Amino acid sequence: MLFNSRLFVFGFLPVACLGFHLAGKCGRRAGLVWLLGCSLLFYAWWKPVLLLLLVASILVNFVVGRRVGPGAAGARYWLLAGLGFDLGLLGLFKYGGFVAGNLGLHWGGVLLPLGISFFTFQQIMYLVDTAKGESAAAPFLDYACFVAFFPHLIAGPLVRPSHILPQLARLDICRARLAAGLEIFILGLAKKIVLADAFGRLADPGFAAAAHGLPLTLIEAWVALLAYALEIYLDFSGYSDMAIGLAAMFGIEFPVNFDSPYRATSIAAFWRRWNITLGAFLRTYVYVPLGGNRAGEGRQLVNLMVTMLLGGLWHGAAWRFVLWGALHGMFLAVQRVSRRAGLAVPLWFSWALTWLCVVLAWVPFRAAGWAAAMGFYRGLFGGNGVAIPVIFVQLVPALAHVGRVVPALPNLGDARTLSLPQAILLLGFGWFVALARPGLHRMGQGGRSFAVVASFAFSLQALVFQPFAVPFLYFQF
Amino acid sequence: MRRLVCLCALSVWLYIAVFAFLVDRPLSIGLLRLELDQKTARLARLPSPKLIILAGSNGPYSHACAVLGPMLGLPCENGGIAVGIGLDDLFARYAPYIRAGDVVYMPMELQQYTASRAAYRAGPDGAILLRHDRWLLPALPADRLAGAIFCCSADDLLEALAEMPLSHAVSAGARLAGEYNAAGDRIDNQRGGAGMARIAARAAPAVADVQAGYGTALIARFVAAERARGVIVIGGLPTAVSTLTLTPALVAAIADVYRAQGGGFLVLANRSQYPPVDFFNSPDHLVQACQYRHSMAVAAGLAVALGRTLHPAPAMMFLVAAGC
Numbered sequence: 001m002l003f004n005s006r007l008f009v010f011g012f013l014p015v016a017c018l019g020f021h022l023a024g025k026c027g028r029r030a031g032l033v034w035l036l037g038c039s040l041l042f043y044a045w046w047k048p049v050l051l052l053l054l055v056a057s058i059l060v061n062f063v064v065g066r067r068v069g070p071g072a073a074g075a076r077y078w079l080l081a082g083l084g085f086d087l088g089l090l091g092l093f094k095y096g097g098f099v100a101g102n103l104g105l106h107w108g109g110v111l112l113p114l115g116i117s118f119f120t121f122q123q124i125m126y127l128v129d130t131a132k133g134e135s136a137a138a139p140f141l142d143y144a145c146f147v148a149f150f151p152h153l154i155a156g157p158l159v160r161p162s163h164i165l166p167q168l169a170r171l172d173i174c175r176a177r178l179a180a181g182l183e184i185f186i187l188g189l190a191k192k193i194v195l196a197d198a199f200g201r202l203a204d205p206g207f208a209a210a211a212h213g214l215p216l217t218l219i220e221a222w223v224a225l226l227a228y229a230l231e232i233y234l235d236f237s238g239y240s241d242m243a244i245g246l247a248a249m250f251g252i253e254f255p256v257n258f259d260s261p262y263r264a265t266s267i268a269a270f271w272r273r274w275n276i277t278l279g280a281f282l283r284t285y286v287y288v289p290l291g292g293n294r295a296g297e298g299r300q301l302v303n304l305m306v307t308m309l310l311g312g313l314w315h316g317a318a319w320r321f322v323l324w325g326a327l328h329g330m331f332l333a334v335q336r337v338s339r340r341a342g343l344a345v346p347l348w349f350s351w352a353l354t355w356l357c358v359v360l361a362w363v364p365f366r367a368a369g370w371a372a373a374m375g376f377y378r379g380l381f382g383g384n385g386v387a388i389p390v391i392f393v394q395l396v397p398a399l400a401h402v403g404r405v406v407p408a409l410p411n412l413g414d415a416r417t418l419s420l421p422q423a424i425l426l427l428g429f430g431w432f433v434a435l436a437r438p439g440l441h442r443m444g445q446g447g448r449s450f451a452v453v454a455s456f457a458f459s460l461q462a463l464v465f466q467p468f469a470v471p472f473l474y475f476q477f
Numbered sequence: 478m479r480r481l482v483c484l485c486a487l488s489v490w491l492y493i494a495v496f497a498f499l500v501d502r503p504l505s506i507g508l509l510r511l512e513l514d515q516k517t518a519r520l521a522r523l524p525s526p527k528l529i530i531l532a533g534s535n536g537p538y539s540h541a542c543a544v545l546g547p548m549l550g551l552p553c554e555n556g557g558i559a560v561g562i563g564l565d566d567l568f569a570r571y572a573p574y575i576r577a578g579d580v581v582y583m584p585m586e587l588q589q590y591t592a593s594r595a596a597y598r599a600g601p602d603g604a605i606l607l608r609h610d611r612w613l614l615p616a617l618p619a620d621r622l623a624g625a626i627f628c629c630s631a632d633d634l635l636e637a638l639a640e641m642p643l644s645h646a647v648s649a650g651a652r653l654a655g656e657y658n659a660a661g662d663r664i665d666n667q668r669g670g671a672g673m674a675r676i677a678a679r680a681a682p683a684v685a686d687v688q689a690g691y692g693t694a695l696i697a698r699f700v701a702a703e704r705a706r707g708v709i710v711i712g713g714l715p716t717a718v719s720t721l722t723l724t725p726a727l728v729a730a731i732a733d734v735y736r737a738q739g740g741g742f743l744v745l746a747n748r749s750q751y752p753p754v755d756f757f758n759s760p761d762h763l764v765q766a767c768q769y770r771h772s773m774a775v776a777a778g779l780a781v782a783l784g785r786t787l788h789p790a791p792a793m794m795f796l797v798a799a800g801c
Contacts, residue, residue: 179478186485194631201632395646418504421639426632452484457492458634461627465599 001045003242004193009463012042013246016150017178020250024173031173032141035149035250042150043114050113053089054148060085061123062143068131075131082127090120098317115154117314121281122147126161128285135161142168151246155239157257157277167252181248183448187440188241190455193462196235199430202227202413202423203366207376209411211368216379217387217403220411223423225380228366229359230430233261236275241440260439262358262431265351267331270358282311301336305329315365320373324365331357389420496629497607500637503644504652510605511649512558516661517570520554526578528553528779531571532715533560533586534663538762539716540584541772542660544794548776549785551580555661560586560761563600563621564692568699577707580783582775583735584713584749585696586761590731591682592692598624604633666757666765679760681722684730693734700738710740711782714749716771718760723748743778755801766800773798 001008016038023034044051064082068075091099093116100107126146129135138146138161146164147153206224209216216224237258247254261274271279290303305326312325345353363380367373378384386403393400413419438447501507520529528551530536536557546553556571575581603625606613614622629637656665687693700710712735714728732742753760755767763771773790780787790798 179481182478183481186481198630198632391643418636418639418643421643422632422636425635425639429635449480449484452481453488453491456485456488457627458631460489461492461630465595465624465627 001042003239003246004189004463006463009189012038017249021173028171028173029141031171032145032168036141036145039145039148039150039153043148043153046114047111050111053093053113053116054119057086057089057119057123058144058147061127061147062140065126065130065137065143068127069137070131070133079127079131083124086120086124086127090116095313095317118156118158119147119153121158122152122161124285125158125281129161135165138165138169149247149250149252151243151250151252152254155236155243156275157240157243157254158281159254159277160280163255164252171251173251177248177251181245181250183245183452184248184440185242185245186456186459187448187451188238188243188245189463190451190459191234191238191241191440193466194455194458195430195433196231196238197462197466198426199227199231199234202426203231205411205413206379207366207368207372210372210376210379213371213375214411215384216376216411217384217409218379218382219386219388219420220409221376221379221384223412223420223427225359225363225376226427226431227423229262229362230427230434232362232366233258233274233434234430237439244441256439256441258439259441260434262355262434263351264354264358265347266354267328267335267357270354271328271332278311278314282307286310297340301333304332304336308332320364320367320369323373324361327357327361327364331361391418392420493607493626495634496604497611500634500641501608502604502633502637502640503649504640505636506601506604506608507640507644508649508653509558509562509601510609511653512657513562513567513570513605515653516554516556516558517574519659519661520556520571520574523552523554523574525576526580527551528580528582529571529575530555530557530661531567531581531583531585532557533562533589533761534558534759535560535584535586535715535761537657537661537663538666538757539768539771540582540775541662541768541794543658543662544769544772544790544798545582545776545779546660547791548773548788549780549783550788551785553660557661559601560588561596561601563597563602564589564592564695564699565597565621566600566602566606568695572699572702575703575706575708578709580709580711580779581703582711582713582743582779583696583700584715584775585692586715587679587682587687587717587731588692590687590693590696590734591690594620594691597621597691600624603628663762663768664765666762666768679717679721681724681727684724684726687727687730687734697734697738700735700740704739709783710735710738711779712740712742713775713778714744715761716749716751716763718756719750719752721750721760723750741782743775743782745774745778747774751801764801766797769794769798770801 001012003009016035019034019038020031024031040051040055043054061082064078064085067073067078068082072078093110093113096110097107126135126143130137142165145168146161149164152159203224206216206220207228209220240257244254244256255277257276259273259276261270264270264273287303287307290306291299292303293300295303306329308325308329309322310325312321312323312328315321315324360377360380363376364370364373367376387406387409388399388403389409390405390407393405399405409420413423440448440451443451528542528545528549530540530542530545530553532540534557537555540555540557542553542555545551556567558567598620603621606617606625607628614625617625656663658664682690700712703710712732714723714731717723728744728748732744735742749771751763751767751771755763757764769790773794776790777787779785789795
């Protein structure tokens with residue numbers, strides 16, 4: 001079930017909320033039972049059989065979690081067994097096909113369970129934190145709600161057990177912030193169905209053309225890339241906002257997951273603003289255990305690269321994600337080395353370079369494969385020339401000398417005469433929002449009210465009158 | 478919560494006000510509206526009996542009244558506009574000018590049959606109705622009315638912001654005059670003109686989807702109503718890429734939409750299918766040479782179905798068609 005579907009917004013959510021508040025009158029436990037029931041129904045909606053996997057994963061991790069606490073007999077072995085189980089499950093379902101494919105082996109059509117990366121990482125955090133004594137073993141109902149809580153079950157944010165389990169333990173259903181949560185949900189929904197989906201429609205033709213080996217001209221390639229950079233940001237941050245809003249409606253506070261990442265002035269800062277919870281996970285559970293920055297400069301760079309490679313691979317079982325992770329690892333390493341060398345650049349230059357690196361790195365992330373990515377880069381750097389729609393040449397005749405004049409750009413939007421003016425306006429608006437406006441969680445009451453007025457009717461239009469809900473990009477991860 | 482509800486209500490109120498009274502899309506929606514008005518006006522002026530081609534853009538791109546009219550000896554109007562313009566709206570606008578003895582040829586695109594009621598609610602004519610033809614709104618069913626009120630996305634607003642200033646530089650009337658002839662045929666579909674050469678066939682719809690489609694029901698209702706008024710209605714297959722698999726069952730299901738209501742159905746020897754290279758900028762739009770050649774084949778089929786004498790195609794058209 002998608003957060004942006006009519007079924008969820010007009011059916012599941014009101015029923016889940018109403019039931020939760022009614023059950024809450026009978027106490028916290030009744031509220032949690034209702035919440036768990038709703039969450040399991042939410043998960044089972046797509047493929048009921050996959051519910052067995054989720055339940056098995058919860059049960060195994062709960063049992064193991066009881067045995068890994070500090071001082072427990074054989075805690076270390078139980079922890080290794082638990083981590084082995086989680087990573088094995090993830091490897092089997094998510095990476096089995098990838099590994100087999102690279103070894104030239106046949107791999108049956110194993111279905112990728114929805115959200116397996118997220119609920120597995122949640123539980124890895126639980127096991128490790130419990131073993132380190134940073135999180136207390138929780139009662140089963142609390143634990144099951146922590147993992148299966150539907151707002152973050154499918155696509156995060158990844159929430160530390162020590163952040164959410166105490167909230168579940170002292171859950172006061174009467175104090176759930178219904179209106180505040182609903183407002184955040186509405187604004188997150190607008191980010192997704194009003195903005196992100198619009199940028200998706202702009203980005204898809206360009207990447208599809210590259211996938212088919214068609215030559216992208218300069219403007220087509222840049223429009224598609226700039227649109228995709230906004231699409232993935234607004235799609236995922238919209239999802240995260242919706243999750244935060246939903247959690248608030250059920251009395252739970254989730255951490256902020258995006259903080260205007262495209263305004264970052266360094267790659268390290270980008271990762272403190274982009275998918276913040278994943279960045280924190282990678283830092284705490286991969287980078288630091290590898291040795292972090294405690295084992296010399298060379299080792300630190302290796303640790304950075306390994307962490308980012310794994311971060312890339314976490315996004316999907318494909319080499320293009322590995323390449324994306326490698327690019328970010330390389331950017332981080334270069335930044336670290338240049339800082340150590342005392343290289344100082346103006347802040348605006350640092351921002352522009354960071355932005356350019358991040359945006360260019362989205363190419364392999366989105367492209368269908370290596371050849372498509374290279375073809376796309378060729379277009380971005382003018383290798384396929386410049387084509388200019390005739391409507392622009394009519395307005396500014398000098399543009400005829402800049403490139404080939406065409407009736408419409410065939411790989412831009414819906415390839416109409418007005419596709420480019422519309423794309424320029426849409427991109428201008430999107431990048432203004434991304435760069436010049438404060439993020440949702442930094443907005444004051446006035447800013448949020450304005451955003452609701454500006455977006456609600458468009459959200460309603462898209463929700464009710466679009467023929468189908470476009471899935472979130474991060475669902476595939 | 479009250480504050481949030483008030484903000485949402487204000488948002489909807491502003492939305493309706495903006496799209497009903499303030500912004501417009503003169504170069505896209507405006508062009509469609511102008512086209513609709515021009516075709517309706519010409520239809521009203523043509524003497525009966527006349528031939529009317531009724532479809533989406535497959536009508537004007539792949540059929541030519543300039544060929545069909547002289548060959549059948551009938552005045553002709555190419556009434557197709559675009560897939561997505563609601564057929565209920567189109568039929569309602571044209572019906573007053575279709576008279577007993579007129580011939581309506583309907584090579585409807587396959588997606589017209591399977592269009593859902595939801596797609597109709599979100600059709601582009603909603604914007605025309607809300608901005609310019611609000612007087613028609615009360616006559617629409619409730620869901621179409623809601624669809625018209627919520628006609629526009631954020632993209633549409635930006636499109637309007639791009640089009641409104643450009644409309645002073647680009648005349649919609651002049652643009653239409655460069656795209657259509659006086660009979661409503663598309664004339665800007667010369668080979669290579671679109672700069673796009675990758676035409677792939679659409680997927681054929683399932684027979685069950687055609688039979689259960691909302692569009693099918695609308696077409697059948699129109700055929701029945703026009704037959705009852707003494708209008709000759711003949712369905713046909715739309716032009717399609719030769720790689721499209723048209724099963725006999727699918728063709729029979731489409732023919733049945735017309736025949737079950739007393740209409741005829743014309744199937745050409747090539748089932749209106751042409752190689753990809755014969756298409757202009759979409760798998761529904763033939764290049765002009767093939768548009769003429771196809772129209773000659775349709776004229777021959779219609780002449781037999783109508784029992785009319787088939788005249789030779791105008792020499793100029795014949796020469797152009799030889800390039801297909």
